[in-house]
Amino acid sequence: xxxxxxxxxxxxxxxxxxxxxxxxxxxxxxxxxxxxxxxxxxxxxxxxxxxxxxxxxxxxxxxxxxxxxxxxxxxxxxxxxxxxxxxxxxxxxxxxxxxxxxxxxxxxxxxxxxxxxxx
Amino acid sequence: xxxxxxxxxxxxxxxxxxxxxxxxxxxxxxxxxxxxxxxxxxxxxxxxxxxxxxxxxxxxxxxxxxxxxxxxxxxxxxxxxxxxxxxxxxxxxxxxxxxxxxxxxxxxxxxxxxxxxxxxxxxxxxxxxxxxxxxxxxxxxxxxxxxxxxxxxxxxxxxxxxxxxxxxxxxxxxxxxxxxxxxxxxxxxxxxxxxxxxxxxxxxxxxxxxxxxxxxxxxxxxxxxxxxxxxxxxxxxxxxxxxxxxxxxxxxxxxxxxxxxxxxxxxxxxxxxxxxxxxxxxxxxxxxxxxxxxxxxxxxxxxxxxxxxxxxxxxxxxxxxxxxx
Numbered sequence: 001x002x003x004x005x006x007x008x009x010x011x012x013x014x015x016x017x018x019x020x021x022x023x024x025x026x027x028x029x030x031x032x033x034x035x036x037x038x039x040x041x042x043x044x045x046x047x048x049x050x051x052x053x054x055x056x057x058x059x060x061x062x063x064x065x066x067x068x069x070x071x072x073x074x075x076x077x078x079x080x081x082x083x084x085x086x087x088x089x090x091x092x093x094x095x096x097x098x099x100x101x102x103x104x105x106x107x108x109x110x111x112x113x114x115x116x117x118x119x
Numbered sequence: 120x121x122x123x124x125x126x127x128x129x130x131x132x133x134x135x136x137x138x139x140x141x142x143x144x145x146x147x148x149x150x151x152x153x154x155x156x157x158x159x160x161x162x163x164x165x166x167x168x169x170x171x172x173x174x175x176x177x178x179x180x181x182x183x184x185x186x187x188x189x190x191x192x193x194x195x196x197x198x199x200x201x202x203x204x205x206x207x208x209x210x211x212x213x214x215x216x217x218x219x220x221x222x223x224x225x226x227x228x229x230x231x232x233x234x235x236x237x238x239x240x241x242x243x244x245x246x247x248x249x250x251x252x253x254x255x256x257x258x259x260x261x262x263x264x265x266x267x268x269x270x271x272x273x274x275x276x277x278x279x280x281x282x283x284x285x286x287x288x289x290x291x292x293x294x295x296x297x298x299x300x301x302x303x304x305x306x307x308x309x310x311x312x313x314x315x316x317x318x319x320x321x322x323x324x325x326x327x328x329x330x331x332x333x334x335x336x337x338x339x340x341x342x343x344x345x346x347x348x349x350x351x352x353x354x355x356x357x358x359x360x361x362x363x364x365x366x367x368x369x370x371x372x373x374x375x376x377x378x379x380x381x382x383x384x385x386x387x388x389x390x391x392x393x394x395x396x397x398x399x400x401x402x403x404x405x406x407x408x409x410x411x412x413x414x415x416x417x418x419x420x421x422x423x424x425x426x427x428x429x430x431x432x433x434x435x436x437x438x439x440x441x442x443x444x
Contacts, residue, residue: 004122005228008166011129013219017212018136025208028198030145030190034152037183038136041159044175045132048168053237054230058169059257060337061249069232071167072241073257077266080258081273083174084342084427087183088280091434094190095287101194102444108199 008049015042027109029097033090040086044079051075125165132158143198145191153184169338170258173330177346182431185353189438252412254335262340263416267399270419271384274426278381281430288437290370305360316358323351331424335413341420345427352428353435361440370436376429383422387415 015038022035051072059070097107104112135155142148156179164172227234248260262270306312324347331344356364388399395403401415402408 004126005230006223006226007126007129008229009223009226010220011133013216013223014133015136016219017216018133018140020215021208021212022140024211025205026140026198028145030187030194031140031148031198034139034148034187037152038139038155041155041179044171045159045162048163048166048171049229050234050236051168052166052230053232056167056230056232058167058338059245060169061255061257063255070245070257072237073244073261074241075236076168076171076258077262077269079168080171080174080262080340080342081270083171083178084346085273085276085280087178087186088277088284088430088434090183091186091438092280092283092287094186095284095437098190098193098438098441099287107194 008045012042012046012049015039015045029100029107029109030094033093033097036093037086037090040082044082047075047079121165125162128158128162128165132162144196145198146188146196148198149184149187149191152187153180156180156183170256170340170343173338173343174346177343177350178431181350182346182353182435185357185435186438189435193438193441193443251409252416253409254413254416256335256337256340258338259334259340259416259420263419264399264401264412267388267419270423271388271399274381274384274423277427277430278377281377281433284434284437285374288441290433290437290440305356305358305363307358307360312358316354320351320355320358323354324348327351331420334420335416341423342427344420345424345429346431348424349428349431349435352432356435356439361436365436365440368432370433373429373433373436376425377433378429380422380424380426380429384419384426387418387422391415 019035019037019039019042022038023032026032026035051074053069053071056069056071059073059076061070062068100112101107104115106112106115132155135151135158139148139151139155142151156175159179160172160176163175227236244261244265245257248254248257252260252264254260307316327344327347327350330339330347331341334340334344352364352368355367387401391400391403392398399415399419401413402411404414405411
């Protein structure tokens with residue numbers, strides 16, 4: 001049971017590396033961005049894992065309830081804004097991919113490199 | 120019992136991530152990414168982060184998927200199976216994973232109340248929110264007031280990214296509405312999307328407004344509300360087609376929302392200086408500093424909500440209205 005307390009961190013490490021694998025080894029630019037999204041989500045998972053307190057609840061104070069234990073609000077604030085920033089930066093990446101497709105006629109990395117070398 | 124469920128969800132996350140990387144059809148990969156976000160949101164909820172779960176569900180599973188699909192429509196749906204340097208990558212990645220796994224044993228166990236992260240400023244926030252701001256949701260209090268600078272910076276990043284997308288995809292604010300892609304009539308002619316969509320759109324927007332104005336009392340706030348309202352309007356655009364959607368909310372209005380929301384946030388900060396306080400110190404807005412804080416939080420949450428909604432809509436329409444070249 002003691003070891004299960006680390007399971008979230010193991011999933012974090014594995015997800016992080018799955019994302020990195022997609023970014024490095026896949027030639028397709030959209031696949032790379034999907035990998036980057038997985039990588040990013042893994043980091044979110046690590047932060048949110050750290051916010052949990054045993055026996056705690058979501059940090060919303062209720063009047064007249066004694067002995068309340070709350071999880072840590074700070075990582076939640078950081079990740080909440082990071083998720084919204086994440087989607088805008090992903091959209092920026094996708095916009096660049098769309099422009100690459102229009103300029104080179106392909107979104108495969110090796111074809112784009114080849115077109116660059118030929119010209 | 121909940122721990123078994125959490126383990127199940129976490130394992131599903133890993134399986135989904137592997138499936139995303141392996142899928143050669145990019146459409147399948149994007150749909151799996153949506154599933155991945157929903158699973159991630161469930162995990163966040165189990166870990167007591169209700170606000171974050173709401174955000175991830177609205178943005179990760181909703182808006183991101185639609186934007187990816189919009190980009191797929193302009194590029195290619197299939198991936199060519201070329202794995203450059205597969206085995207070296209597998210080697211590097213496995214070694215790193217082993218090092219990371221080894222490092223996790225130095226981390227505090229899940230839920231340990233004595234972990235260093237719980238000893239720094241977080242207890243101060245939890246203890247002083249009732250006295251200084253007096254709103255139940257501590258996450259909103261930290262987001263809007265204690266760490267307002269941070270949030271202002273994030274809103275500027277969203278603003279900058281949105282402007283970047285509009286420049287890259289060459290969207291003109293006025294936009295000549297005569298040129299539209301051929302497939303712009305939407306899916307409104309299919310019976311099921313039309314009936315279900317028409318029923319859902321008003322309620323999604325209503326829920327978004329509830330999340331906006333109830334953000335001080337329950338999970339929610341400007342970021343979530345902006346995303347949820349944007350999801351409702353994107354659903355409307357998918358049903359009715361680009362032409363109708365852009366006629367009901369013109370491009371200039373969406374860009375105005377991004378700029379106006381960001382400006383409102385900044386001006387609230389400047390107004391605090393003008394009234395003799397510090398930048399983004401809302402206490403000066405009212406003779407009672409606690410009420411002043413609440414006024415300030417309401418104002419900047421509206422700014423954040425409008426800005427996020429406008430940014431997501433502008434980005435969606437930038438992809439959706441672009442012609443295939």
